[in-house]
Amino acid sequence: MPNKKAEFATLQALKQCRAEMVQDFLDYHNPEIYEPSYKYENSPVLLKLAREKYFMVWLSSHWHIFSHIVTQFPIDEQRSAETIFARVFLELLGKWSIVKTTDFTQLDLGLKLVKDMENSLNQFMKVGENADTMRNKLKVALEKNRVVFDRMIKQLSEGEL
Amino acid sequence: MATIYKWGKHPFEVLTMNDARQIIKAGIFIFARDDDRFISVRWTPYFIGETNNLQSISRNLSWDKAQKMGATHVHILTIDNESERKTIIKDFIKIYNPVINFESENQAKQLFEKLTQAQPLVINQSEQSIQSETKEETMSDYPDTNATSRRQYDAIPKEEETMPNDTEITGQLSETKAKLELLYRYEQHYLELIKEYKEEIKFANSLQEDLRRERSQFFTQTLKEVIQTMQTADVDKTVSAQWIQELVASYTKSIDLSGDLAKTHVIEILSLLTSDTKREAAEAQLDSISKKTDAK
Numbered sequence: 001m002p003n004k005k006a007e008f009a010t011l012q013a014l015k016q017c018r019a020e021m022v023q024d025f026l027d028y029h030n031p032e033i034y035e036p037s038y039k040y041e042n043s044p045v046l047l048k049l050a051r052e053k054y055f056m057v058w059l060s061s062h063w064h065i066f067s068h069i070v071t072q073f074p075i076d077e078q079r080s081a082e083t084i085f086a087r088v089f090l091e092l093l094g095k096w097s098i099v100k101t102t103d104f105t106q107l108d109l110g111l112k113l114v115k116d117m118e119n120s121l122n123q124f125m126k127v128g129e130n131a132d133t134m135r136n137k138l139k140v141a142l143e144k145n146r147v148v149f150d151r152m153i154k155q156l157s158e159g160e161l
Numbered sequence: 162m163a164t165i166y167k168w169g170k171h172p173f174e175v176l177t178m179n180d181a182r183q184i185i186k187a188g189i190f191i192f193a194r195d196d197d198r199f200i201s202v203r204w205t206p207y208f209i210g211e212t213n214n215l216q217s218i219s220r221n222l223s224w225d226k227a228q229k230m231g232a233t234h235v236h237i238l239t240i241d242n243e244s245e246r247k248t249i250i251k252d253f254i255k256i257y258n259p260v261i262n263f264e265s266e267n268q269a270k271q272l273f274e275k276l277t278q279a280q281p282l283v284i285n286q287s288e289q290s291i292q293s294e295t296k297e298e299t300m301s302d303y304p305d306t307n308a309t310s311r312r313q314y315d316a317i318p319k320e321e322e323t324m325p326n327d328t329e330i331t332g333q334l335s336e337t338k339a340k341l342e343l344l345y346r347y348e349q350h351y352l353e354l355i356k357e358y359k360e361e362i363k364f365a366n367s368l369q370e371d372l373r374r375e376r377s378q379f380f381t382q383t384l385k386e387v388i389q390t391m392q393t394a395d396v397d398k399t400v401s402a403q404w405i406q407e408l409v410a411s412y413t414k415s416i417d418l419s420g421d422l423a424k425t426h427v428i429e430i431l432s433l434l435t436s437d438t439k440r441e442a443a444e445a446q447l448d449s450i451s452k453k454t455d456a457k
Contacts, residue, residue, distance in 0.1 A: 004364065007426055011368065012203065014419045015375070018412055019256045022379070023169060025387045025408060026252060028394040033404065037396045047400060055411055069203075088422060095414040 005073070006081035010088050013066035020065075021058055032057070046156055053149030056113050059096065060142035062089055093118050113145050166204060166236060168253060173236035178224065181235040184215040188239035189246050191259075192227035195234060207232045208261040209253050211246040215239070223261050230260065255383045258374050368423040376416055384409070 024030045036050030066085050070078045096114045120141040163174040173191065181190065189211045193204040207227035212218060215237060224232075240246045254262050355362065387408065391401040 004361075004426075007422060011419050011422060014415050014422075015371075018375075018415050021408065021411065022256060022383055022387070023252070025404070026255075026390050028390050034394055034396065037391075037394075037400050037404065041397050041400055047403070051404065051407055055407060058411065088418065091421075092415065092418055095418070 003080065003084060005077065006084040009066065009069050009073075009081050010085045013062060013069055013085065014088075014092075016065050016069075017058065017062050020061070024054075043156075046153060049149060049153050049156065053146065053153070056145045056149065059093065059114075060117070060145050062092070063139070063142050090118060113148065116141050116144075168206075168236065168238075169256070171238050171249065173238045176235050176237055177233075178219055178235055181237055182216050182219040184237060184239070186215055186239045187211075187213045187241050187243070187246070188215050188237055189250055189253075190215060190218050190238075191236040191253075192224060192232040192261075193234055193236055194231040204234075204236070205231070206253075206257045206259040209250050209257065209259050210262075211240075211243075211250050213243070223265075226261055255378060255386065258371070258378050260374075263374055263378070365423070365427045368426065369420075372416065372420050372423055379412060379416070 024033055028034055032050075032054050036047060040046040040050055063085075066082075066089075070081050073081060093114050163176055163180070165172045166175050167173070168191065171189075173189075189209070191204075191206050192208040193206045195204060207230050208221075208223040210218075210221065210223065212221075218224065218235065238249075240249070384405070388401070388405060391404065396404075
């Protein structure tokens, strides 16, 4: 019998992330989309970096949103749901790495971060049930995206000035 | 103190209909169900609306419909400004796709299409009925000219040549009866299984339906809204096009993945049903074979 509860939570997380992305685009005060759109209007590289940052952070947010959804589950159900979600999340990341490896205009940074996330997820899935340490590593890998992009944007904009 | 649930960034009060209709204020309301079958706090919205006076919501026709679908509570956000209310619900409908709003919108569209196409449709129907009447007349007036029926008549065996004897008939009848019994048991079991998996089937169906609705909503409405928002915000056309392109790509990848997941769920349920039915059919077949052997 399929694990209905875990599948439902997974679908719910994906849906919520899509809804939040749409909401970000509909809010013209959103600093992650609209600010770089004006600021880097004439700097294609920085603009591309800002876009990649937004979508990488959006991708990373899946794990956070899913974790929030399953907080109310009993621990053993949380763990089995995590395994199902990790598989789906990995598939989602796979869709990005395919595009990125075939699109030569993409920056390497996005691809590298997707690969990092994939590696952390794979390790997480391999370790199985006693995965607390790996869970923390995964969290860090997902959260570092924003920082890495900000650092790169800062470096490039200082270089332009 | 009422529970608060956040829809997007807005904190809504979660109330029963009895409590909600005591509020003499303007605001937004959501008819929703606490879907605690799966997750302890997860609300499914059925209808999102706004009103000048929340006291009137219990008379809203959508409440009955929402209740039938499973709505248990009303979520309330009091806002005096009408245009602000309208802007929020417009966004909410886009994001959360409540079933009743979606259906009403579709019905309105269909009605509009029907009204605008009404005349040619009537002409076509009358043309069709005239054509079919003519066809029927032609066939019933000249039955003997139909070569196929004549050939079929010729093919009927002459009674004396092929008439089977009584023992043969009894044997054939009992065989047919056994086959029918088997078929009946198979169908009966199949229906029982469907009844047993009713909730699963409903769940799988609602997953697929939700995704279809979400996808169509995104491509027919939400995307237009996003483009308009970017235009209103004076974002450069090229810049805006690049953002939109990535938004569509990301959204599509995510919803495709959800679709795959829902499809896998359906396939798993179907394979469960099929294997269960096959097992039952095999058992029934064995049973009938052993009965036959016993009879012999």
